[in-house]
Amino acid sequence: MSWPPACSPTRTSTRSCGGSCSTPTTTCAGPWLRASDLLTGFPPLLSLYGGGGVEWSEDVRNQRLESLGQLAGGVAHDFNNILGVIVNYASFVVEEAESEQPDVRMIASDARQVVRATERATHLTHQLLAFARREVVRPQLLDLNALIAGLEPRLRETAGAGVTLLARPGPDVPPVVCDPGRIEQMLVNLAQNARDAMPAGGNLVIDTGGHHDRVRLRVCDSGRGMTAEVADRAFEPFFTTKASGDGIGLGLAMVYGIVTQAGGEVSLTSEPGLGTTVTVLLPAAPPSSVADMSSSVPGAVPTGGHGETLLVVDDEAGLRDVAGRILSGAGYRVISAEGGVEALAIASRHDGAIDLLLSDVVMPGMLGKDLAERLVVARPDTRVLYMSGYAQPVLHSQGTLDPGVALLEKPFTADDLLTAVRRRLDG
Numbered sequence: 389m390s391w392p393p394a395c396s397p398t399r400t401s402t403r404s405c406g407g408s409c410s411t412p413t414t415t416c417a418g419p420w421l422r423a424s425d426l427l428t429g430f431p432p433l434l435s436l437y438g439g440g441g442v443e444w445s446e447d448v449r450n451q452r453l454e455s456l457g458q459l460a461g462g463v464a465h466d467f468n469n470i471l472g473v474i475v476n477y478a479s480f481v482v483e484e485a486e487s488e489q490p491d492v493r494m495i496a497s498d499a500r501q502v503v504r505a506t507e508r509a510t511h512l513t514h515q516l517l518a519f520a521r522r523e524v525v526r527p528q529l530l531d532l533n534a535l536i537a538g539l540e541p542r543l544r545e546t547a548g549a550g551v552t553l554l555a556r557p558g559p560d561v562p563p564v565v566c567d568p569g570r571i572e573q574m575l576v577n578l579a580q581n582a583r584d585a586m587p588a589g590g591n592l593v594i595d596t597g598g599h600h601d602r603v604r605l606r607v608c609d610s611g612r613g614m615t616a617e618v619a620d621r622a623f624e625p626f627f628t629t630k631a632s633g634d635g636i637g638l639g640l641a642m643v644y645g646i647v648t649q650a651g652g653e654v655s656l657t658s659e660p661g662l663g664t665t666v667t668v669l670l671p672a673a674p675p676s677s678v679a680d681m682s683s684s685v686p687g688a689v690p691t692g693g694h695g696e697t698l699l700v701v702d703d704e705a706g707l708r709d710v711a712g713r714i715l716s717g718a719g720y721r722v723i724s725a726e727g728g729v730e731a732l733a734i735a736s737r738h739d740g741a742i743d744l745l746l747s748d749v750v751m752p753g754m755l756g757k758d759l760a761e762r763l764v765v766a767r768p769d770t771r772v773l774y775m776s777g778y779a780q781p782v783l784h785s786q787g788t789l790d791p792g793v794a795l796l797e798k799p800f801t802a803d804d805l806l807t808a809v810r811r812r813l814d815g
């Protein structure tokens with residue numbers, strides 16, 4: 389059979405969607421499976437997006453609980469592994485530091501393991517938030533062909549030496565409005581899956597094209613393909629057919645989240661032994677946005693303070709402590725509070741200026757947003773910087789921030805924090 393596989397009817401099964409789902413919109417005939425269909429036909433997952441007001445039957449309720457249980461189990465499993473690494477290396481550090489003759493190199497090396505483990509945990513939470521469409525996105529006007537061209541070396545490296553990567557940029561592909569980081573992440577995830585599907589090598593073709601008022605991006609591999617059963621579940625979070633350690637089943641779930649958050653749709657077709665094609669359709673940028681969106685990336689800024697006063701508000705004591713240490717170490721004066729009520733009381737008693745409010749977003753009692761609004765009434769010169777690991781309350785439905793809102797994502801490093809604070813004070 390010729391390759392790349394023509395988009396022929398495949399063994400991929402279609403789900404019945406209770407008559408509510410539209411037919412696939414791709415140019416290829418055949419029973420395509422779209423993630424959105426999967427979710428419509430799959431109430432357990434649909435309910436993750438707040439399918440409230442629907443009367444679920446006993447059966448559906450059980451499926452839904454089963455599905456949530458699977459998600460919770462997946463998160464718990466991966467976090468427990470990471471926590472196992474952290475708790476043990478951290479204990480080694482304490483033990484060694486308290487020994488007669490502490491070996492500082494060993495302490496440093498063990499502490500680095502802790503840092504590495506937390507980086508893995510951060511990656512995991514970002515994957516989950518991306519799937520759940522609760523990740524902060526910073527969309528800009530994007531030329532997909534240019535993005536793919538720039539990403540080719542990384543994709544090649546991801547796909548591995550045995551895989552031939554062919555980029556086939558289509559002509560006249562209109563720009564899209566997307567967060568470039570998310571689109572890159574999506575392509576890397578798809579390249580990883582292609583690599584895993586072609587252990588003995590093969591071809592990976594990425595092509596683009598204009599498609600009415602949408603842009604089509606296709607990632608096609610000549611790998612082992614999927615059975616209908618696997619294709620059916622491929623977009624589910626934590627669904628994997630790979631050995632533990634090779635995959636955790638969040639790759640396609642994340643692709644689904646990224647694409648739908650950007651207002652697009654994703655589908656896949658696959659044939660065992662022949663290959664897999666993932667097709668993404670993204671809305672083309674409306675002509676008006678082409679004029680007024682800049683894609684400027686802020687350059688490096690100097691960090692460090694000159695005695696400015698910062699009010700740090702977070703209900704997590706450890707985080708207040710960490711932020712306080714980093715900021716006072718860098719030359720800021722730090723006052724802190726564990727919540728909105730306390731912060732407002734402190735601010736009303738405080739004599740001098742408060743240059744910046746650094747506040748958590750989701751806190752018991754008062755949301756960061758309400759605290760900021762009230763504080764700024766009394767102190768109009770105070771700047772506001774939010775920090776959050778789950779910024780939903782300050783995000784629009786598409787995951788974007790209001791133009792005036794600045795947000796630092798948790799977990800942050802000292803560098804991230806100092807850069808964001810300086811930028812907010814100077815901006």
Ligand SMILES: Nc1ncnc2c1ncn2[C@@H]1O[C@H](COP(=O)(O)OP(=O)(O)O)[C@@H](O)[C@H]1O
Pocket residue numbers: 577581582585609611612613614618622623627628629630634635636637638639640641663664
């Ligand atoms: N390109 C592909 N070829 C064959 N199977 C795939 C491909 N992409 C995904 N799959 C199947 O879908 C499952 C879920 O994929 P994914 O969500 O990326 O999680 P993971 O790669 O961690 O298993 C994989 O375990 C695999 O069985």
Ligand SMILES: [Mg+2]
Pocket residue numbers: 577580581635637638639640
């Ligand atoms: Mg994967």
